[in-house]
Amino acid sequence: MKASKPAATFAPQEVRRFISPLTIATLVILTGLIMEAVSRRPAPNLPLAFYGGLGIAYIATVHILLLRSAFRHGTYRVINSVLAGIGIGILTYLLSERLNEITHILVLFSVVVMTMISGRMYAYLTLFLIMAVSLPAELSQLRTAEGILDYTTPFVVSVIVAEVIIRIKNTAHQHIHRLEIINQVSREIMQTLDTKQTFALLDKTIQDTLGADTYFIGIVKDGKIQLELFFDDGEYFNGMRVPFEGTLSGWVIRNQKVLFLPDLREEVELDGVERFIIGRDRTSLSWIGVPLKAENVTGVLALASYAANAFDRADLELLISLGQHVTLALDNTIRHAQVERQARLDSMTGVYNHGYFLKLLAEQAEEASRTQTPLSLIMLDIDYFKQYNDTYGHLVGDRILNSLCSAIQRNIKQADAVGRWGGEEFIISLPGATGRQAHRIARRIGETMRSLRVEDRDNRTVPIPTVSQGIAVYPDEANEIYRLIDVADKRLYVAKERGRNQVEPGEEFFQE
Structure with missing residues (x-):
């Protein structure tokens, strides 16, 4: 069609x-x-x-x-x-x-x-x-x-x-027209590294060239097929999740074969496949599905029509070509995202590195100024970490660093951020949090650390080090991020000088 x-x-x-x-x-x-x-x-x-x-x-x-x-x-x-x-x-x-x-x-x-x-x-x-x-x-x-x-x-x-x-x-x-379409789509898709834009280009191409009542692109996630783009008879149902097993799409993905069913009124002999209606409550009578397979992508691109014999071999060839280009584009997008993610993360702990955290903190400070909301900052350092490394070895020290990052992330929100400032020193930004709220979070992080259990290479439990923390609030105490960091850093060292394993200043310092 x-x-x-x-x-x-x-x-x-x-x-x-x-x-x-x-x-x-x-x-x-x-x-x-x-x-x-x-x-x-x-x-x-x-x-x-x-x-x-x-x-x-x-x-x-x-x-x-x-x-x-x-x-x-x-x-x-x-x-x-x-x-x-x-x-x-x-x-x-x-x-x-x-x-x-x-x-x-x-x-x-x-x-x-x-x-x-x-x-x-x-x-x-x-x-x-x-x-x-x-x-x-x-x-x-x-x-x-x-x-x-x-x-x-x-x-x-x-x-x-x-x-x-x-x-x-x-x-x-x-x-010739189809070749022109494929060339144009290929150029446009390869110029973008945005998944949504890739799906938008695919959507427009199918609308312009194939008269399908239904089409979708499904990606395998957590054992199911997530329909990232799903159009059915004039309406979009993006984001739906459908079963992998027992469906035509699942058969295409599992067998990595093209499936061309021009007339579904005839009996379909496919092992384990049942009729499964998604979108509108109507049964398709023509169906084409092509597998999508790359290192980071496993899925299916499918067309369907409520009329029998709606598609021909030319439609199948066009869909196969589109599938190949979309697969490559999605795989490149994921690869690029992985590279970007690795570039902004600390390689050992998986939290943001020094450079990216500064960039993120600047954006959070700008948003806080625009919305006139507070932004709290916590500087955190592991007490006596050098002696700890010397006593128990760097392997245990690395485990402690990762355990600390996990403890921090369990006590902050998704909108918050944590970065490795250097060595055993970490920095935490809390958009929207007041000084007292930041103090409670810091206290919970310390309590979580004390409850952790870490073993050495001989599976013997080793004592957990304590942490010292300093808090500063933007813009009340500093209206520029480097001054904010400096205030929090100075308070961290005050906490260390006062005996470590504490938060500086005390909760009573901050007024609600």
């Missing part, structure tokens, strides 16, 4: 190549007629010889004009059809009865050429004029059934050939 689109056109050079064999054959026939006319005895047939030469000149002119855009104008096409139709019709009067077959051949050739260079309407105009002009010369022949059959056969054959050529041209045009 295809949406209506302007047909792609062949270049003039291509048309010339298509019709060159017929052009050469026609020139040979006309040259033969000239030789026949000149050699006729007792007197040469000069009108026929002149007419043959005129025909050769006409064909050469048309062949040259094909390279000019003006010839593709409707007026020139009409003139060409009229000249060809009248010319071949007049030729009927100049040929003897024994050369009638030549007229039949020229009728067929002219219709084929006209169909190729101008189209159906102009080919039939040529055919009509040939019949109209030649009919008076053939009236005596039309008195018998055999004569009627002999006269009409070339025209009927020409119509059949013209229709076949038109269908071949349309198929070629559609194929």
Whole structure:
């Protein structure tokens, strides 16, 4: 099923190549007629010889004009059809009865050429004029059934050939148009690293080229198929999750094979597949699914229609090509996101690194200023961590660092952020949190740390180190992020100087 689109056109050079064999054959026939006319005895047939030469000149002119855009104008096409139709019709009067077959051949050739260079309407105009002009010369022949059959056969054959050529041209045009679509989609998709934009491009492409009632792209997540893009009969159902097992989509993904079901009214023999209705409460009667498979992508791209036999092999080929490009684009997007994520994370603990945390803190401070809400900052340091490393080894020290990060993340919200400031020192931003709220969070982090259990390489439990923390609030105590960090850092060292394992300043320092 295809949406209506302007047909792609062949270049003039291509048309010339298509019709060159017929052009050469026609020139040979006309040259033969000239030789026949000149050699006729007792007197040469000069009108026929002149007419043959005129025909050769006409064909050469048309062949040259094909390279000019003006010839593709409707007026020139009409003139060409009229000249060809009248010319071949007049030729009927100049040929003897024994050369009638030549007229039949020229009728067929002219219709084929006209169909190729101008189209159906102009080919039939040529055919009509040939019949109209030649009919008076053939009236005596039309008195018998055999004569009627002999006269009409070339025209009927020409119509059949013209229709076949038109269908071949349309198929070629559609194929060219599909290739253009694939090239355009490929360029656009490869220029984006945004998943939503990739789905939007796919959505537009299917809408423009395939008349599907339903289409979706599903990605396997947690044992189910998540429909990232799902269109059904004029409505979107994006984000739905459907079962993997027992569905056509699951079969395509599991077997990594294309599935083309032109008529679902017939029994489908696929192991473990049941009918499963999603979207609107209607059953599809045509279905195509192609697998999507890459290192970071496993899924399916599918089309469906409520009509049987709605899709053909050309639709299948287009969907396969789209699937390949979408798979590559999604995989590249995920790879890029992974690289970006790794670039902003500390390689050992998985929290934000120093540079990215500063960038994020600046954005949070800007948002806090815009919304006139507080932003609290906690600087945290593990007490006596160097001695701890020296005593229990760096392996245990690394476990402590990761355990601390887990303890922090369990006590903060998703909108909050934690970063590794350096060594055993960490920094926590709390958008919207007041000083007292930050103090309670810091206290919970310390309590969580004390409850942890860490073992050395011999599976022996080792004591957990304590942490010291300093708090500062934006914009009450500092209206610039580096000054805010400096305040929190100084308070951290005050906490260390006062004996460690505490939060500075105390909760009573902050007023609600």
